[in-house]
Amino acid sequence: MQDQHPRAIAPDALPETITSYLKAHHARDTATAVTAFTGDAIVTDDGRTYRGAAEIERWLNRSAGEFTYTIELTGAQQTDATHYIATHHLEGNFPGGTVDLRYRFTLRDNLVAHLVIEP
Numbered sequence: 001m002q003d004q005h006p007r008a009i010a011p012d013a014l015p016e017t018i019t020s021y022l023k024a025h026h027a028r029d030t031a032t033a034v035t036a037f038t039g040d041a042i043v044t045d046d047g048r049t050y051r052g053a054a055e056i057e058r059w060l061n062r063s064a065g066e067f068t069y070t071i072e073l074t075g076a077q078q079t080d081a082t083h084y085i086a087t088h089h090l091e092g093n094f095p096g097g098t099v100d101l102r103y104r105f106t107l108r109d110n111l112v113a114h115l116v117i118e119p
Contacts, residue, residue: 006077006085014076014084018105021112022086026071028064030057038111045117067094074100082107 012019021036034057037043043050043059050059069092077085086103099119106114 004079006079006083009076009078011073011076011086013078014086015107015110017107017110017112018084018086022073022103025060025064030060030064033060036112037115038108038113041111041113041115043115043117045115067092069094 014022017036021033024030024032024036034053037053037056039053041052041056043056045059045063048059050056069090072089073086074089075085075087077087079085084105084107086105088101088103089098090101091098101117101119104114104116104118105112
């Protein structure tokens with residue numbers, strides 16, 4: 001039985017799918033970011049859930065232009081072979097101005113099947 005508690009890993013130890021998604025998302029490159037997801041992926045962000053490539057693409061486009069902010073990867077964790085957490089510090093013109101967010105990834109077939117973004 002595998003340990004279900006996340007363990008810290010170096011950010012550069014995150015799987016390529018995750019790092020590619022994060023780079024594209026931060027660069028507001030929606031076309032590249034959406035290719036990191038399975039066709040039936042689910043994203044939950046800010047209390048809303050987006051299902052499938054079309055809804056995720058709309059979410060990426062909306063979130064790319066909603067606020068201006070800086071984002072820094074401050075930590076990474078791995079629970080098992082398919083579950084990872086990337087922690088980011090954001091500063092910008094959104095309500096509150098600063099926040100630390102955990103991006104919880106579930107991978108399937110080397111793609112993101114589920115992503116939950118939460119403080």
